[in-house]
Amino acid sequence: MTSRTTTPAPSAHLSPSSGAAAAALASLAALATGTGPEHEVIAPSDGRPLGVVRQASAAEIAAAVTRARAAQKAWARTPATARAAVARRFASLVLDRRDEILDVIEAETGKARLAALEEVMDVSRTAAYYAHTAPGLLRPRRRGGAFPVFTQTTERRHPKGAVGVITPWNYPFTLPASDSVPALLAGNAVVIKPDEKTPFSALLTLSLLREAGLPDGLAQVVVGPRDEAGPALVEAADYIMFTGSSATGRKVAARCGERLIGFSAELGGKNPLIVLADADIPAAAAGAARACFANAGQLCIGPERIYVHEAVRTQFTEAFLGEVGRMRVAAGAGWDAEMGSLISEAQLEKVRAHLEDAVARGARILAGGTARPELGPYFFDPTVLSDVPESAALCREETFGPVVAVYPVASDEEAIARANDSALGLNASLWTRPARGAELGARLEAGTVNVNEGYAASWGSHAAPMGGWKGSGVGRRHGAEGLLKYTEAQTVAVQRLLRFAPLPGMSNERYADLLTAAVRVLNRFR
Known part of the structure; x- marks a missing residue:
């Protein structure tokens, strides 16, 4: 069975043929810290050049951190309520400038406009959440002293200094913004190193923060090759927030350990989606299709393996394939597309390699399995496999593309055991009765668990922590932990009389x- 897709849509709004769009990108490019060689940014949906950004050398990155650290001193003395006012204005600006932001995200990533909308909503909600909660989280708190009355003990929170934020290409607006805002509200400065394929979304974040009233120097964006710019920032910053692969995360963690600086990371995922016998099958099929192929599968918290109870295997599989077959894959800035392009040739080749290896080892393709060059250079159909053996790379390694495998299970216990049988533990999805889902969800080895949803329920719960277990990460974003990790805790104990x-x-x-x-x-x- 192959999926049916739309014909090519018109090019995105953000086109270099538009003088206004070219001027807007050039204006953003001017915000980058760096005087090195020009880096050309290419639109993955059709291969057209979007603009150029100057790269920063290791020395320029170190200098940017030094400037940020100097600016941070006054910012740390600014009342938390005043810092929160900047975040509140930023949250409003993001909504006001929604379409402009969507255009930039789409142009840089090739993702569908609806997928880009998730980023805009997430950033605005994250900023608003921390604007409301940061002053309370940061206020000094009385703690029980060594001896009542005689010991007065206070816990205080101090900023780390200059925070380095290293982000990937798949969510180029969400990650720079949502990791930087709590760091800034905690009284830090930030230096953001986006992936070199998607710098304009990070630069737009910087522009909006400044428009919201953030003082100069407190947030800077540096662009450069990941193997050079990333290590340079790790060497210079006082704390690192990293999002990327587990392999690179281990290297970053090792260097942070050597420097004895703090580190937080969201890393890879091979996320399970479980459909139990009592699930609402039409809802599960529709929800699985949305989650598995969101952002063309280039989503750390998206499902890549589906475990279905044998009692509903046929019913679910037919319904799921029906949903996949109706998915609209297209280029362009319209709202109709449900899936867009992969980011690059390298990502396309990884998807092909995993697929070919699985088929060679006995897997069957139930839907998709083909590239769509008539839509653009890196488009690939949403793909569903069955009979994927344990020996296939696709069975255990993160594919990060529009490919999902369906596996039958004989019981709830087997479903939980197989879901947990992974070196990664970022996100999980469980489709069953709500009470049963809450009970079984607590047994899944994942940082976030969604019952009757793919990933959005936990991702959008900004008051609760989000992050990975096992090889999927260290630390948390969102919730109180997402801000307090950017602080140093200090205890001041005043002793009287005794x-x-x-x-x-x-x-x-x-x-x-x-x-x-x-x-x-x-x-x-x-």
């Missing part, structure tokens, strides 16, 4: 007995 030593004339033994008795009393109450 000393931690024998009173004058008291023997050490008598002091030990009195202290023991006092601790017995304290243990009863605290």
Whole structure:
């Protein structure tokens, strides 16, 4: 079975043939910190050049961090409520400038406009959430002292300094913005290194932050080859927030460990989607199609393996293939497309390699399996496989493309066990009765679990932490942890009257007995 797709759509709004669009991109490019060679950014949907950005050398990246650190001193003294006001204005600007942002995201990534909309909504909600909560999270808090009345203990939060934010190409607006805003609200400066394929979305983030009132120097964007610019930022910054592959994340973590600086990372995922016997099958099929092929499968939290109870295997598979067959794959800036392009030739080749290896080892293609060059150089049909053996790379390695494998399971227990049988643990999706889903979801080894949704329910719950278990990451974004990780905790304890030593004339033994008795009393109450 092959999926039916749309014919090519008109080119995106953001076209270099438009003088206004070219001027807008040139204006953004001027915000990049760097005087090195020009890097040309290419639109993946049709291969056209979008614009050029100057690259930063390692020395320029170090200098950018130094400038950021200098600007951060005054920012750290700015009241948290004033910092929050900048984030609140930024959240509104993102919505006001929605279509402009969508144009830039689409042009750089080739993703469908509806997928780009997720980024806009996420950034606005993240900024608004932290604008509301940051002052409370950062205020000094009284803690229980060593001795009641005599010890007054306060927990304070101080910014790290200059935070390095290293982001990939798949969500080029969400990740720079949503990782930078809480760092800034915590009183830090940020230096953002976006993927060199998608710098304009990060530069647009910088432009909007400045328009919202962020002081000069506090946020900077540096562009350069990942093997040079990334390590340079890791060497210079006071804290690193990294999003990318597990392999690169380990290297970044190792260097941060050597430097004894903080580190947080969201890494790869091989995410399971489970359909149990009591699931709403039409809803599960539609939800699985949306989740598996969101952003052409180039989504860290998107499902790549589906486990279906044997009792509903045939029913689900037929419904799922029907949803996949109706998906609209297209280029352009219209709202009708449900899936857009892959980002590059390298990503297309990885998808092909995983697919060919799986088929060679006995897998069957149920839908898709073919490139769509008539739509653009990197388009590929949404693809569904069955009978994928354990020996296939696609079975365990992250594909990061529009390919998903369906596996039958005989019981709920087998579904949970197979879902957990992975070195990665980023996200999971479970389709069943809500109460049963909540119970079984707690047994899944993943940082986020969605019941009767693919990924959006947990991703959009900005008050709750999001991140990976096992090889899928360290630390969390969103929630209180997503801001407090950018701070140093400090305890200030003020002692009054009572000393931690024998009173004058008291023997050490008598002091030990009195202290023991006092601790017995304290243990009863605290």
